[in-house]
Amino acid sequence: MNPEQLITLEAGQVLQGGLSKMPAQLSEQVQYRLQLGEQQVAMNPLLGKRIRLQWLGDINCIHCGRESKKSFSQGYCYPCFKKLPQCDSCIMSPEKCHFHQGTCRDAAWGEKFCMTDHVVYLSNTSGLKVGITRINQIPTRWIDQGAGQAIPLFRVATRQQSGLIEDVLRQHVADKTNWRTLLKGPSVPQDLHAAGRELLSSCQAEIQAMQQRFGLHAIVPVLEASETILEYPVRNWPVKVSSLSFDKTPVIEGKLEGIKGQYLIMDSGVLNIRKHTGYHVSFSLLAA
């Protein structure tokens, strides 16, 4: 990113734009930016300060820009939701991939985003969790989920195959995060390598069957891969986690106590920024 596009917000300055998922970078502490249209605001320096977000009443589709009454699939209008490959049900359930039947909503998109190397990983969010992601989405995916630690378990040739492996593993480990637990404190450290070895030995037969089906080169265990530790910028964890949304509260104000995953943690409640992708908002820093 071009550093001069990164805005350091001053008290009284008001910015406007459509929200996107917060871009973030792995550092000693995860560094977050709030994206408003083309503008990006450095969020870590705002910790401990009072911020104000106001929904201005519009939602624009992140694909076509069309105004939409509701946001579908985190930021799309209804026609795009029905038409785009990234909104198809096989994205949430990769085992339903229908690329090989020639019915992918957009084969070029599928080629680029699904028929490419994926990683099946083990992370620690509100506890142990398995998941899948495109290889170039590491560590972004882990940051977005608020994981405290993560290791890759397999390198897999396609999204569908990674989904099939995940399906086997989630018989033994959760594949969901409890977001309330996630926002109540840092995750309790776990020995991911030991947990990963144990998990793989309990699923050995199924994994071998999968390797026979798709080829050894398609499903490669990477158990010795190094662990990524993620630390989030949080000053105070909420005792009670209350969720804010622009649909209910168009004006959201509060002292920014932390950021984890895609959540802003304020003394007035927590706001999932990703859930509000496409919402047109104003953002300002209030005088102390």
Ligand SMILES: [Zn+2]
């Ligand atoms: Zn659209």
